[in-house]
């Protein structure tokens with residue numbers, strides 16, 4: 001149990017590209033400190049030592065997990081290592097924040113959740129977009145049914161690199177989009193179909209095109225690639241009464257709400273001229289909602305600390321991580337079977 005007034009001590013495993021962001025956030029927070037950084041690469045530990053000489057370092061997690069003053073473990077290592085490290089942390093009685101995706105197999109993800117639940121430990125997955133102000137705002141719009149009945153979502157996440165070897169582009173990139181879609185729609189996909197191509201490393205898809213089918217006929221199309229010339233983080237949501245776009249590359253104005261729809265008139269009478277076709281389209285205002293700027297990772301770290309302090313369940317708890325893994329596994333399975341539709 002955390003003691004009021006005392007800093008919560010954390011071990012961060014993995015200090016590669018992403019780990020330092022977690023170290024910074026937890027070490028600078030007023031209620032936590034990073035006690036240990038573990039990385040099997042000596043050069044990464046040397047960088048940590050130059051920036052944070054007071055943090056203990058090790059190549060293996062053994063000593064940190066045995067340290068009774070450490071209450072929580074944050075895992076930012078390659079995805080294939082998540083399960084073993086998280087299971088060891090939970091078995092040692094530590095709360096755990098695991099980077100996305102939580103594991104590479106559904107059974108492993110569910111085992112971690114059961115392990116945490118049995119011991120009353122907080123298990124959270126780093127679905128960082130659930131802490132993004134614009135994503136939260138869209139959730140509010142959808143909860144208020146501002147767009148009417150939802151038709152489909154189109155999600156594009158491309159860039160040139162970083163290229164992974166341990167997982168394909170779906171596990172690396174679509175993990176974010178599946179988490180966002182599940183959160184917005186308050187549901188998990190029922191089926192998935194996908195096709196992908198691997199050109200850089202044999203058997204590891206660099207670009208993937210997937211469809212997910214959610215309850216109530218909502219369709220989600222995902223396009224992810226780390227082999228693309230432009231960095232695009234773009235989502236379109238199309239509903240019966242309105243539409244919206246989210247552009248994560250536009251920091252000051254990420255959202256656009258479109259008062260656009262195809263009206264009922266379309267189904268009345270024959271559309272045989274340009275003029276009559278135009279009357280069936282409602283082309284109203286475009287609103288740019290004000291979105292508070294925040295560092296989503298900071299909000300994610302604060303949420304983890306708050307859940308430990310209060311014993312509450314994270315909005316991106318282990319089970320939501322397992323749900324994302326189930327969808328990603330179905331995408332993989334579909335790709336292995338020529339793009340056939342798989343039950344999630």
Ligand SMILES: NC(=O)c1ccc[n+]([C@@H]2O[C@H](COP(=O)([O-])OP(=O)(O)OC[C@H]3O[C@@H](n4cnc5c(N)ncnc54)[C@H](O)[C@@H]3O)[C@@H](O)[C@H]2O)c1
Pocket residue numbers: 013014015016017018019038039040041044059060075076077078079081099100101126128172
């Ligand atoms: N939330 C986000 O937006 C976001 C962004 C980037 C990465 N990530 C996630 O963070 C994780 C790490 O990604 P990255 O880009 O930092 O990878 P990375 O390869 O740059 O860094 C991983 C680090 O882990 C170390 N490592 C590997 N296996 C280890 C082990 N068994 N024990 C100790 N250290 C070990 C490596 O030496 C390396 O320094 C991945 O799961 C990735 O999906 C999330």
